[in-house]
Amino acid sequence: MAYIEPAPIKDHENPFESMMSRFIIAAEKLGLEDEVYNVLKSPDKQVLVSLPITMDNGSIQVFEGYRVIHSNILGPSKGGVRYDMDVNLDEVKALAAWMTWKCAVVDIPYGGAKGGIKCDPRKMSAGEIERLTRAYTTAMAEVFGPDRDIPAPDMGTGPREMAWMMDEYSRNHGMTVNAVVTGKPITLGGSLGRAEATGRGVMISCLSAMEKLQINPYNSIIAVQGFGNVGSFAALLLQERGAKVVAISDISGSYYNENGINIQEAIDYRDNNERTLEGFEGATKMEDAEELLFLDVDVLIPAAKEDVITPKNADRIQARLIVEGANGPTMAAADEIINKKGIMVVPDILANAGGVTVSYFEWVQNRLGYKWTRERVNRRADRTIRAAFENVYNKHNRYNVPMRIAAYIVAISKINKAYKYRGGY
Ligand SMILES: NC(=O)C1=CN([C@@H]2O[C@H](COP(=O)(O)OP(=O)(O)OC[C@H]3O[C@@H](n4cnc5c(N)ncnc54)[C@H](OP(=O)(O)O)[C@@H]3O)[C@@H](O)[C@H]2O)C=CC1
Numbered sequence: 001m002a003y004i005e006p007a008p009i010k011d012h013e014n015p016f017e018s019m020m021s022r023f024i025i026a027a028e029k030l031g032l033e034d035e036v037y038n039v040l041k042s043p044d045k046q047v048l049v050s051l052p053i054t055m056d057n058g059s060i061q062v063f064e065g066y067r068v069i070h071s072n073i074l075g076p077s078k079g080g081v082r083y084d085m086d087v088n089l090d091e092v093k094a095l096a097a098w099m100t101w102k103c104a105v106v107d108i109p110y111g112g113a114k115g116g117i118k119c120d121p122r123k124m125s126a127g128e129i130e131r132l133t134r135a136y137t138t139a140m141a142e143v144f145g146p147d148r149d150i151p152a153p154d155m156g157t158g159p160r161e162m163a164w165m166m167d168e169y170s171r172n173h174g175m176t177v178n179a180v181v182t183g184k185p186i187t188l189g190g191s192l193g194r195a196e197a198t199g200r201g202v203m204i205s206c207l208s209a210m211e212k213l214q215i216n217p218y219n220s221i222i223a224v225q226g227f228g229n230v231g232s233f234a235a236l237l238l239q240e241r242g243a244k245v246v247a248i249s250d251i252s253g254s255y256y257n258e259n260g261i262n263i264q265e266a267i268d269y270r271d272n273n274e275r276t277l278e279g280f281e282g283a284t285k286m287e288d289a290e291e292l293l294f295l296d297v298d299v300l301i302p303a304a305k306e307d308v309i310t311p312k313n314a315d316r317i318q319a320r321l322i323v324e325g326a327n328g329p330t331m332a333a334a335d336e337i338i339n340k341k342g343i344m345v346v347p348d349i350l351a352n353a354g355g356v357t358v359s360y361f362e363w364v365q366n367r368l369g370y371k372w373t374r375e376r377v378n379r380r381a382d383r384t385i386r387a388a389f390e391n392v393y394n395k396h397n398r399y400n401v402p403m404r405i406a407a408y409i410v411a412i413s414k415i416n417k418a419y420k421y422r423g424g425y
């Protein structure tokens with residue numbers, strides 16, 4: 001077909017290329033028409049803003065802010081906002097497209113978007129981060145909106161930043177608009193269960209995959225890379241279900257204990273120690289942090305950043321199952337090596353979709369002006385992830401493709417149908 005370009009097989013690729021090469025394989029399997037392929041391969045809108053901020057020392061620093069709307073075919077666009085020094089347009093474009101596929105995989109009525117600011121929040125005061133967040137929100141006044149584009153937390157952001165975004169947007173509009181952003185503090189209309197939702201979805205999809213591979217959670221051994229919102233909750237919830245978590249990590253390094261790490265203790269340590277695991281005594285710091293990926297475990301959960309599993313290191317992975325808590329942790333060029341080794345991968349657009357699922361529930365509650373109990377939120381979210389997992393697993397068998405391509409097939413087929421019904425493009 002005309003749109004099929006050769007998949008880029010290199011040992012370095014940007015996340016957008018990683019995303020595109022999987023999209024192309026799935027599109028080819030489905031025989032997607034050129035017209036739809038061309039609509040989906042490029043984002044609808046890319047906004048880049050300069051944000052001059054007064055720093056605490058009185059100087060002015062100019063930050064780059066991004067918001068990319070990939071698609072709104074299925075509904076208003078949805079996706080987090082990342083604060084990190086590696087934020088760049090290609091990364092945000094890839095993350096926005098992944099949101100489109102993710103929302104379609106879990107069957108929620110949203111398109112995909114993502115935002116980010118190139119900054120290092122660890123080196124900024126709370127006041128500086130607040131001024132930056134408010135400036136970004138004002139700059140995106142015409143982009144955001146509860147029926148247009150709804151931001152949420154991602155790496156480097158959380159309920160605090162979401163509260164500032166909600167407040168700034170509301171001030172600009174002269175009324176309280178809590179449905180404009182999700183992942184808010186509970187008192188401002190946040191949903192019970194959102195804080196742990198992404199890690200919980202990782203846990204549910206991990207248990208679903210373990211069942212297929214006949215891995216007993218009570219005898220399972222797990223390594224988790226990244227100990228932020230996603231990694232720490234995934235580790236805690238899996239440990240609560242009997243798994244032994246032998247390794248965890250953050251930017252300070254990787255920590256190993258062959259008898260299993262007490263995850264609640266590690267979380268308490270991090271929370272009382274400026275959010276770092278440095279000095280945690282419940283495990284031994286590994287000499288080389290990357291070695292966490294190659295431990296002899298049943299399950300590996302990358303929950304930090306993109307491109308950590310590469311064609312150079314994929315062959316060393318011993319886990320039977322990889323559950324992608326992070327977005328894009330596996331480079332496309334590593335897929336074939338992983339597949340040849342017979343490792344099952346629960347791909348990011350399924351494994352970490354619990355977060356956006358509960359964000360959708362938060363938005364629904366805000367619009368209803370009503371609060372659901374934690375039990376209701378968790379029950380519905382678990383059901384959504386389980387159903388999405390089964391759907392993807394069935395496509396994996398039916399098309400004889402890896403789980404990742406099966407997830408793209410589920411997403412693209414749904415968006416293709418919606419596109420045809422809407423027409424008029
Ligand atoms: N939050 C959410 O709801 C969702 C997040 N995701 C994805 O999950 C991933 C993690 O996000 P989230 O947990 O929110 O982010 P956080 O900022 O809460 O945590 C990120 C974690 O990764 C660690 N980290 C960063 N770089 C490295 C590295 N090179 N090696 C080891 N650890 C590292 C950080 O360490 P340190 O704290 O020391 O910097 C921190 O522990 C991202 O890919 C994000 O897009 C996906 C769906 C939803």
Ligand SMILES: O=C(O)CCC(=O)C(=O)O
Nearest residue numbers: 079080152154355356359
């Ligand atoms: O909760 C949301 O709306 C989006 C979360 C997110 O950014 C993601 O799933 O990658």
